Every structure is written in C-alpha cells, then in structure tokens.
Amino acid sequence: MRSLSFFCAALVALGCGDAAVTEGREVAFTLAAESMPVGDGAPGRFTTRTGWTVTLEEAAVAIGPVYLLTESPPSARRARDWVLPRAWAHSGFDDFQGGEVRGEYLGRFVIDAVRPGLQPIATTRGIAGRVRSANLELQPPAAEVPSLHGHQAWIRGVAVRGDETVPFEGGLDLPAAGSARKVVGIPAAVDLDDGVTTVIELHPERWLAEADFSALPEPAGDEERRAIAPGTQPYDAWFLGVRAFGTFTLRGER
Amino acid sequence: MKRTFVMFGFAVAAASACGDADGGEGSVVFRISGEDAAHTGYPVPGEPELAFVDGWALRFDKYLVSVGNLRLEGADGAKGWAGTDSVIVDLVAGEPEVFRIDGVEARRWERFSYEILPASEGARRIGVADGDAQRMIDGGLNYLVEGTATKEGMDFRFSWGLVNPTRNHDCVDSQSGTPGVVVRNNATAEYAITLHLDHLFYDHLGDHDDADMRFDAVAAVAREIDGVRTIALDDLEGQRLADLRDANGGPLLDEHGERLVYDPHSVPLDDPNLRAYLLAAAKSQGRFNGEGFCSNVDL
Numbered sequence: 001m002r003s004l005s006f007f008c009a010a011l012v013a014l015g016c017g018d019a020a021v022t023e024g025r026e027v028a029f030t031l032a033a034e035s036m037p038v039g040d041g042a043p044g045r046f047t048t049r050t051g052w053t054v055t056l057e058e059a060a061v062a063i064g065p066v067y068l069l070t071e072s073p074p075s076a077r078r079a080r081d082w083v084l085p086r087a088w089a090h091s092g093f094d095d096f097q098g099g100e101v102r103g104e105y106l107g108r109f110v111i112d113a114v115r116p117g118l119q120p121i122a123t124t125r126g127i128a129g130r131v132r133s134a135n136l137e138l139q140p141p142a143a144e145v146p147s148l149h150g151h152q153a154w155i156r157g158v159a160v161r162g163d164e165t166v167p168f169e170g171g172l173d174l175p176a177a178g179s180a181r182k183v184v185g186i187p188a189a190v191d192l193d194d195g196v197t198t199v200i201e202l203h204p205e206r207w208l209a210e211a212d213f214s215a216l217p218e219p220a221g222d223e224e225r226r227a228i229a230p231g232t233q234p235y236d237a238w239f240l241g242v243r244a245f246g247t248f249t250l251r252g253e254r
Numbered sequence: 255m256k257r258t259f260v261m262f263g264f265a266v267a268a269a270s271a272c273g274d275a276d277g278g279e280g281s282v283v284f285r286i287s288g289e290d291a292a293h294t295g296y297p298v299p300g301e302p303e304l305a306f307v308d309g310w311a312l313r314f315d316k317y318l319v320s321v322g323n324l325r326l327e328g329a330d331g332a333k334g335w336a337g338t339d340s341v342i343v344d345l346v347a348g349e350p351e352v353f354r355i356d357g358v359e360a361r362r363w364e365r366f367s368y369e370i371l372p373a374s375e376g377a378r379r380i381g382v383a384d385g386d387a388q389r390m391i392d393g394g395l396n397y398l399v400e401g402t403a404t405k406e407g408m409d410f411r412f413s414w415g416l417v418n419p420t421r422n423h424d425c426v427d428s429q430s431g432t433p434g435v436v437v438r439n440n441a442t443a444e445y446a447i448t449l450h451l452d453h454l455f456y457d458h459l460g461d462h463d464d465a466d467m468r469f470d471a472v473a474a475v476a477r478e479i480d481g482v483r484t485i486a487l488d489d490l491e492g493q494r495l496a497d498l499r500d501a502n503g504g505p506l507l508d509e510h511g512e513r514l515v516y517d518p519h520s521v522p523l524d525d526p527n528l529r530a531y532l533l534a535a536a537k538s539q540g541r542f543n544g545e546g547f548c549s550n551v552d553l
Contacts, residue, residue: 177464179461179463180517182460184460184519210494210495210496210497210526211496231512231513240515243519244518244520
C-alpha cells in the first residue's frame with residue numbers, strides 16, 4: 001500500500017494536480033462514521049444467531065488509521081478481474097494491500113455504536129476517483145476516552161432469551177501483535193470528490209452474533225452485571241466479531 | 255515461514271536480461287509439488303520442525319488437486335499462452351511435470367496464473383485412481399484430501415472433498431523475487447506450482463506471523479463409522495469458531511488451558527464455522543516455485 005503523501009508527490013511531479021483533471025485531482029472530502037441499525041430499530045438492538053435479543057445501552061469502539069484504496073478486495077473480485085491491476089491480494093494469509101491510497105485519516109476516532117446518525121470524523125484531502133476498498137485499524141486512542149472505560153471497545157447492555165435476562169458489560173482489548181488490530185479488505189464503491197462524505201458504517205450486531213450470554217459467570221459480590229471478560233465465550237465472540245468481514249462497510253454520499 | 259522449503263532451482267533461465275525480449279522461442283515446463291509435507295505428513299522433520307502444536311501426527315494417503323488453465327501474459331498486454339487443459343494429480347505420489355508449453359516467444363512473461371478448478375472429464379490424470387477422479391468430477395471437487403491423524407495412539411481417518419476453486423494470478427518467482435516466468439530462446443525453463451498444505455491447519459487467517467497448526471478442534475467432531483473414528487468434513491459445521499468444543503462437549507482449551515478460538519480476521523466466510531474456515535484456508539495454498547506469492551480470486 002503506497003501512502004497518500006507518496007501518491008500526491010507523484011501527482012505533482014506528473015502535473016496531475018490540475019483541477020481540470022477529474023480522476024486524480026486533489027479533493028476535500030469528509031470522513032464520517034455511522035452505527036447502522038438492524039431494520040427500523042435504533043442501532044445496538046438486535047437478535048443474535050444464538051437466540052438472544054440484545055439491547056446495547058452503551059457501546060463504543062476506537063478506530064484509526066483509515067485508508068481508502070483503489071483496488072477491490074478478493075471478496076469483491078472474480079476470475080475475470082485478474083486482468084485488472086494487481087492488488088497483491090492473497091485471500092487467506094497475507095494482508096490485503098489494496099493498491100494506491102486515495103484518502104487517509106491517520107488519527108483515532110471513537111464511534112458511539114448506540115448513537116443514530118452520522119458522526120463526523122474529519123474533513124481531509126484526498127485524490128479524486130473510485131475507492132474500491134478500505135483498510136482500517138483498531139488502535140487504542142491516544143488519550144483516555146470516558147466511553148471506552150480504559151479499553152479499545154466497550155459494551156453495556158441487556159440480553160434476553162426466553163425467561164433469561166442477562167445484564168452485562170465489558171471492555172475489549174486487542175493484542176498489538178500480528179493482524180489482530182487490522183480490518184482489511186472492506187469492499188467499497190465510492191467516488192471520492194469534493195463535497196463527498198465517505199461513511200464508515202459499523203454493524204454492532206456482528207460483534208455479538210455468536211455470543212451465548214448464558215455462558216457468562218454470575219456477577220461477583222454486589223455487581224449487578226455479568227462481566228464480558230477474557231476467558232468467557234461472549235468475549236471470544238466479540239473478539240472475532242469486532243474485526244470480522246461485514247462488521248464495517250463503506251458508503252459515499254453527497 | 256514454518257515449512258520445509260523445497261528448492262527447485264528451476265528458474266535457471268532467469269538470468270540477466272530479465273524483462274527484455276530475447277528473440278526466438280523456447281519452452282516452459284511446470285511441475286507441481288506439495289513440498290515435503292505431502293510425502294512425510296506432519297511433523298515435517300527439519301529445523302524448525304513443522305508440527306502441530308497440539309501433539310498430532312498426520313499422514314496423507316492422497317492429496318489430489320485439479321489444476322489447469324495456465325496463462326502467460328506480458329505486462330505490456332502481450333498474450334503468451336492461454337491454456338484450457340487441466341490435470342488431476344496426486345501430490346503424495348511425487349512432483350511430476352504437469353504442463354509443458356512449447357513454442358513460446360522468448361521473453362519475460364510477467365503475469366503467470368493458474369487455476370485450482372473443479373475436476374472435469376477431460377482432465378489428464380497423473381497417479382490418480384479412476385474412482386477418485388470420478389468422485390472429484392461428480393462432486394465438482396478441486397481437492398480430495400485423505401489421510402490419518404494420530405494422537406495418543408488413536409487414529410482418526412478423514413476423506414475430504416473440497417469445493418473452493420481459485421485463480422492464482424500474478425505469481426512471483428520465489429527464486430528471483432521477480433514476477434512471472436522467463437522463456438529463453440531454444441531453452442526449457444522449469445518452474446513449480448507449489449501448494450502449501452499447512453495452510454489447511456493454521457489457527458488463524460490474515461497473516462502467517464504467529465499461526466500455529468492445530469488439529470484438536472477438527473478431531474473433536476469424529477464419529478465412529480464401521481469401527482473407524484472418522485472426521486467428516488460436513489461435521490465441522492458444528493464447530494463454531496467462537497465456541498469450539500472438545501470431544502466431550504466442553505470448551506476446547508489450548509495447551510495453556512485457555513479457551514481456543516480459530517480467528518479468520520477479516521477473511522470472509524460463508525458462516526463462522528470450522529468447515530467454512532478450512533475451505534477459506536485452503537484457498538490460499540497456491541504458490542509459485544516454493545514460497546512465491548500469488549494473488550488469488552474465487553472462480
């Protein structure tokens with residue numbers, strides 16, 4: 001993945017910074033996030049594959065950096081596409097590089113996963129043209145953020161299945177090693193241009209789709225809520241779900 | 255990399271003048287290899303030894319693959335070869351020559367690709383029994399993998415037909431680190447289509463860096479069929495990646511006594527179960543000349 005600064009330098013060198021050129025000119029665009037509801041409900045209300053109806057009262061995750069890329073990920077490519085410029089995408093064991101960077105956000109942003117509507121991240125500059133994929137990281141914020149309770153992601157809510165009601169809360173921390181903090185190959189079809197808002201869509205129902213809340217131990221002492229902590233099945237489900245394919249999607253709008 | 259590296263050293267034609275037109279014509283031969291693991295199973299002796307971290311040994315009786323539709327193209331768009339033939343070959347039987355292309359313009363063909371594709375009636379067969387070939391054709395299989403896994407004196411049999419065809423393209427020659435193949439005038443260049451069998455058993459996708467080979471989660475679904483402990487591929491659907499179970503139905507623990515998860519990272523799966531995970535993992539087996547990297551797409 002070549003950096004945006006490299007690409008901009010190349011554009012200048014080639015005289016491609018001319019505003020008259022549609023593809024490749026420098027543009028200003030807005031990056032935003034949105035937690036997506038399931039159906040007509042508010043974001044953070046959903047039913048898991050394991051049969052639990054979940055209402056999240058608090059939910060947040062730190063994201064960033066974000067890279068908007070020129071190439072399609074393997075999931076969006078088919079055999080006929082092999083003639084397209086190579087993306088060095090080897091589905092399975094090697095990071096999707098994604099070609100050139102059209103836009104990037106190198107800071108951190110905390111998405112409120114129970115807040116409806118757009119959450120603006122930044123207005124930044126990029127290179128006009130089609131964004132076919134995005135890679136992002138789930139790095140901890142540089143400063144303490146109350147909604148994260150000292151973690152990289154936080155949830156608090158209630159899960160109901162039949163006559164079982166499980167209030168829960170917990171924080172998630174991803175190891176720095178390997179690819180555990182990377183979400184790569186998010187499919188996209190966004191034409192980056194002046195005035196375009198690129199929206200990172202979060203689907204929090206994917207976090208807990210495989211969680212079985214009955215596996216949480218009873219709360220300790222005076223605690224009212226069961227803890228989603230390392231070593232519990234819901235924590236493992238969240239650990240996988242927070243980076244799973246489909247947890248993040250991307251759209252563009254004017 | 256946790257594998258014994260088979261040095262073919264075939265790309266002898268890749269000397270100087272790479273990328274330049276050489277004039278005339280030449281030939282290129284492709285062998286296929288499952289590396290040492292196809293013959294020895296696991297562990298593969300060496301330093302470091304390539305072994306399961308959970309104590310299993312495994313031998314392959316058959317590792318059949320259907321491969322074909324080779325293409326050679328230049329970075330300039332020139333077409334060198336667009337094959338339409340395929341072969342079904344058993345990697346356990348050896349590292350045979352599977353394709354030979356003659357009369358190719360002498361130059362570097364930067365873009366080499368091949369398909370791991372559904373077995374077809376018209377495919378050539380190398381070291382493959384008719385019954386196995388027919389099973390692959392009838393099932394639209396691109397891999398047929400059979401073997402025995404052993405732990406603590408107990409044998410577990412498996413016979414898995416995989417349907418996960420891919421085109422592996424823009425392959426990089428691991429010997430030279432350069433893209434594609436080089437054909438020299440009046441010479442025969444030799445290359446190898448290499449399959450990394452260990453990918454099938456890694457406990458996470460997304461990168462190689464700290465992946466471990468495991469088999470406990472797979473063996474846990476075994477059933478006794480005709481007196482033989484058998485692992486059916488479809489039974490792996492019952493293993494949820496976020497809730498792996500041992501043979502007794504309890505949480506599956508790793509060697510440190512901690513809950514074990516298989517992590518697909520951001521690789522898309524049809525469903526987060528172990529069967530879908532293995533199919534996704536096997537898509538990444540196709541390499542070039544040892545460790546050479548290929549991009550791939552689903553067929």
